[in-house]
Amino acid sequence: MSCYPINLKLSGKRVLIVGGGKVAYRKAKRLLEAKAEITLVSPTVIDELKYFVLANNIKYYQREFKKEDMLDTCITFAVTDNRRVNSLIASLADKHNLLVNVADSLEESTFTLPALIKQGDLLLTVATGGNLPALSKRIREELENSFGEEFKVFLELMKILRPIIIDNIDDEKQRRKIFRELADLELIRLLAEDKDEFLEKLNKSLPAKVRKICDLAYIAEDGFGL
Numbered sequence: 621m622s623c624y625p626i627n628l629k630l631s632g633k634r635v636l637i638v639g640g641g642k643v644a645y646r647k648a649k650r651l652l653e654a655k656a657e658i659t660l661v662s663p664t665v666i667d668e669l670k671y672f673v674l675a676n677n678i679k680y681y682q683r684e685f686k687k688e689d690m691l692d693t694c695i696t697f698a699v700t701d702n703r704r705v706n707s708l709i710a711s712l713a714d715k716h717n718l719l720v721n722v723a724d725s726l727e728e729s730t731f732t733l734p735a736l737i738k739q740g741d742l743l744l745t746v747a748t749g750g751n752l753p754a755l756s757k758r759i760r761e762e763l764e765n766s767f768g769e770e771f772k773v774f775l776e777l778m779k780i781l782r783p784i785i786i787d788n789i790d791d792e793k794q795r796r797k798i799f800r801e802l803a804d805l806e807l808i809r810l811l812a813e814d815k816d817e818f819l820e821k822l823n824k825s826l827p828a829k830v831r832k833i834c835d836l837a838y839i840a841e842d843g844f845g846l
C-alpha cells in the first residue's frame with residue numbers, strides 16, 4: 621500500500637463518526653484530543669462512549685446513518701458492524717471527494733490510522749499497511765518504553781532555546797552544528813537520569829553568546845517539571 625502520511629490539524633473541523641462500538645470510541649478519543657468537532661450517529665453506543673459523549677458535549681444522534689449526515693463534514697469514520705452501510709458511506713465519500721476511514725475495509729478507506737506514541741510535541745506513528753494492525757500496537761508498546769517524558773520536556777526547552785539560537789547566531793553552518801549536537805538521544809535521556817549533568821552537557825553545546833542570554837539554571841529551577 622502506498623500512502624502519503626500527514627499530520628492533520630483538525631481543531632474546530634467537523635468530523636462524523638458512524639457507529640458506536642469500541643472502534644468508534646477509539647477514534648473519538650483521538651479526535652477529541654485534536655479538538656475536532658465530532659458528530660456521532662448510531663442507534664446504540666457502548667457505555668464508555670456514552671459517558672464520553674456526555675462528558676465532552678459531543679453531538680449525538682441516536683439513529684441509523686442518513687446520507688445527509690455527511691453534509692458539511694470533511695472526514696467521516698465508517699465504523700459500524702454493517703458491511704453494507706460502511707460501503708455506502710465509502711461510496712458517498714468517493715462521490716463527494718471526502719476523506720473516509722472504513723473500519724472493515726482497507727480498500728475503501730482513503731486513509732488509515734497509525735498507532736501513536738506521543739510525548740508532548742514528539743509524535744511517532746506506526747503502521748503496517750493494514751497487514752497486521754496488532755503489530756502496530758505491539759511496536760507502539762515497545763517504543764513507548766524508549767521515549768519517555770524527558771522527550772516532552774526537552775522539546776519544551778527547545779521551543780524556547782531554538783529561536784534564541786536562530787536570533788543570535790547568524791552563521792548558518794554554526795547553527796546547523798549546534799542543532800545537530802542538541803539532537804542527541806544520549807543528552808535527552810540524561811535529563812531523566814541526572815538533571816545537573818544534563819545541564820552541564822547542554823551548556824557545553826551552546827555558544828557563549830547564547831549561554832549569556834539564556835539562563836538555563838533559571839529555566840531548570842523547577843527541575844524541568846520531571
Ligand SMILES: C[C@@]1(CC(=O)O)C2=NC(=C\c3[nH]c(c(CCC(=O)O)c3CC(=O)O)Cc3[nH]c(c(CC(=O)O)c3CCC(=O)O)/C=C3\N/C(=C\2)[C@@H](CCC(=O)O)[C@]3(C)CC(=O)O)/[C@H]1CCC(=O)O
Nearest residue numbers: 723724725732733734735747748749750753754756757760
Ligand atoms: C493501529 C490502530 C490505530 C487505531 O485504530 O487507533 C489500528 N488498529 C488497531 C488495533 C487493532 N485492530 C484490530 C485488532 C484486533 C486484532 C486483529 O484482528 O488484527 C487490533 C488490536 C487490538 O485491538 O488489540 C483489528 C482490525 N483492524 C483493522 C481491521 C479491518 C481489516 O483488516 O480490514 C481489523 C479486523 C477486524 C475484524 O476482526 O474483522 C483495520 C485497521 N486498523 C488500523 C489501525 C488500520 C491499519 C493500521 C496498520 O497499518 O497497521 C486499519 C486498516 C484501518 C483503520 O482503522 O484505520 C490500533 C492499535 C492502536 C494501539 O493500541 O496503539
Ligand SMILES: NC(=O)c1ccc[n+]([C@@H]2O[C@H](COP(=O)([O-])OP(=O)(O)OC[C@H]3O[C@@H](n4cnc5c(N)ncnc54)[C@H](O)[C@@H]3O)[C@@H](O)[C@H]2O)c1
Nearest residue numbers: 639640641642643662663664684685699700701705723724
Ligand atoms: N479498524 C480497526 O481497528 C478495527 C478493529 C476491530 C474491528 N474492526 C471492525 O470495525 C467494525 C466495528 O467494530 P466494533 O467492535 O466497534 O463493532 P460494534 O459491534 O461494537 O459496534 C457497531 C456499532 O455500529 C452501529 N451501527 C450498526 N448499524 C448502523 C447504522 N446503519 N448506522 C449507524 N450506526 C450503526 C451499532 O449500533 C453499533 O453501535 C466492525 O466491522 C469490525 O469488524 C475494526
